[in-house]
Amino acid sequence: MSGDFLTVSGLTKRFGGFTAVDDVSFSVRQGEMISIIGPNGAGKTTLFNMLTGQIEPSSGELSFRGGIINRLPPHRRARLGLGRTFQIAKPLIALNALENVMIGALLHHKSVRAARAHAFDVLEQIGLAQRAFKRASELTLSERRRLEVARALALDPQVILLDEVMAGLNPTEIGESIALFHRLHRRGLTLLVIEHNLAVVRALSQRVIVLDHGVMIGQGGAEDMLTRPEVVSAYLGKRREWKPS
Amino acid sequence: MSSISGISNGSPAATDMQRLRRAAVHEPFGRIVGKYLFGLSLALVPFGLLFNDYYSINILTFVYLMAGLACAWNIIGGFGGQFSLAHGVFFAAGAYIPAQFYLKYGVSPWLTAPAAAAVVATAAVLISWPTFRLRGPFFAIATMALNEVAAVLANYSDSLTGGARGLLIPFKASFSHMIFVERWKYCALMFAFMALTLAVVVVIRQSRLGYYLLAVREDEDSARASGVNVLAVKLWGMGISAALTSVGGTLFAMFIRFLDPPTLLSLPDIGVKFALLSLIGGIGTVWGPVLGAFFIIPAENFIRASLGGLPGAHLVVLGLLLMLAALFLKKGIVGAAAALWRRVRATP
């Protein structure tokens, strides 16, 4: 069923005495574009890490494409169609851009030749084709960001988890990235985006989920969420009257 | 890049992109095979020159053997980034097993070599399975411990390995015994071994396994997120590497014809040597280990000869070299040469 595409129920993660993610539940339909927002430390990246398998949840269930994936190792989830970018870009430094993307491409394109072709196509989509032969260490920050996305796209994923991919990009680059994601979305890709940039959030959400201190404090349309008092206060603190002394 | 013009699809940008695509996708098989053959021919030159010099041919034999062994190590150590000190054990097993089958049952080493390689590879995979769970240094320590234990067991078990006294293979020359009168035949055999391991390395480098090994080396988590089954990749690399190392051990056994634990399982002489040669030559490159062998083995012999009486002198030098290389020559000779080449190309 469409509601069962990607489901998180009762997801909790405790690190010793600290609860990073507290009983979070939501459902993603195939083809949706969802933003996850919340102040720093709200548990967003931890949530992603549990989704892709880098971290084991303390409790709760994850299901993807109709099956429970709690026990699946990260590479199997990738094979099922769950792709992600890392907040701190982790390119494979000694390899060039093309080879970096090939690693992902090899998942579904078994021959090296086919993988190369697919990797190049992805690079072209992303706009990095000209830099295909540059070593990852020689790329600029924004190029490395895009390389991260390319590596995830090379997996031919059904869902892609984007962790603050716009951080550090200038407005033009942001605009191009948004356009790219819209293109991909139109072709059926489901997007889960962690973002701080509100303009990006507005552009890339059919739905917004808000986390604060590990708790989901609301979900709904972008405009609705962004103006709710509890969301605003989560970012900015409580509204108080200033009384001159 | 090829310069193909006049493509039907109009705009120059599209043409550029097509050209770029072709360059990216095109696999230069011809060039790869060509480089392989060229490199081998270069490596063959000393063989031709030193053919009649007994002393030099012996050294060259050892150079070829160590080059092959270093290449084998490099598969998991260089490409895969797993610093294994257990390869001495695979080497020793590849030496002891066929030697015993030859001594006790008269079976030709040509037959037992591949069988032993299969056994050793399987054992390597089984041992590595739990051990690969250990991150970096712990893995290295565990493999080093494996080597020590193997040495102890080898000393202890008279029936399996001849214990501390070792095994002596009597000189009965024949092709099926893999024992030759003329030293150059051994040299040729070792050359063939080196050619074999190099071929395997070249094939792996261009294959899915090769790319996956590199990904595992660079960043395991990143690799996992890209769908790489990290453990499986490491095990494959280890298995292939162990099998080749075992074959090298067999050849060594029939060349030296005297096997004992210090000869086979001494870490500085064998276990670490493979890693050392790869580092000096260029770890993680195809030709690095070969270059490392060609530089270090003759140098080591030279030092040993000139500093004659002083025990351990050549290892002092090697130890120093290892420290200096780790500090200043991380990419090895290949890396330094490549950097030099880039600098030369860049200056107008």
Add this chain to the structure above:
Amino acid sequence: MENLFTILFIGLWLGGIYGLVSIGLTLIFGVIRITNFAHGEVLMVGMYGTYLAYSWLGLNPYLAVVVVVPVMFVFGVLIQRVLMQPLLDEPLMQMFASFGLLMFLQNLVLMLTRGASLGIPSSGRADNLSIAGINLSLGHVLAFVASTVIVIALHFFLRHTMMGKAIRAVTQDKRAAATMGINVNRIYRLTFGLGTAITGVASVFLTPIYTLSPSIGGDFVLAAFAVVVLGGMGSIWGAYFAGLIIGVTEAAAGFYIDPALKSAVWFLIFIIVLIVRPSGLLGTVGAEEVGLREQH
């Protein structure tokens, strides 16, 4: 039953030595997070140094502590500064470098001593006990005492002095420590020096017991790693107690199997601990998963 007591008795004295040898290693491991393959060779150098103090300066080997320990401290600081500090972010190269150091030290001593067997003659045969193929002497008892004194002293140092607290701060989070004005590299040098100095103490107490040879380091390093892993990386009390456990295990192995196979036993322990409970007895859970690289 009396076998059991014998084993425990021997094991404890042996364990004192293993603890002594490993405390320095676990300190370095825990703070700087580097693997020093040459730890055994550092111990060996200290032992030869003690011998030199004995044969050249006529010092009672135990008094040689006064000379050996400061020298070892400086030696340790040098190793950290010259070899390890430049390679802090490159674990593979660290391993190569420390292996190079191992080869260098071992063979340098071999070269200089021409492989002659050296040893300090036992003060008196009367205080030697021979049980189950293992020779115990007063030296063992002294080593055990030294081990206990060291671990207690180190505990106080780490808990109650500024320097010790700085070391613990760096162990927990080096970036946070740096923002509080702690010079991390300086702490690393100090730690390596301290760890090496402690190993120097071990050398002094070991010299009267063993016959010296350049390869004696190798005899200890595997046991030392087993102790560190069993006790928990970075835990000095862990090293102390794990040393005792390893000692008892070796005694038991010597009794029931064969003393020659003791390294096989260490290896087994090492592997089993790393697989079943990688953080060891007293280490922080998860430290080994994060690996020795996590603080970039």
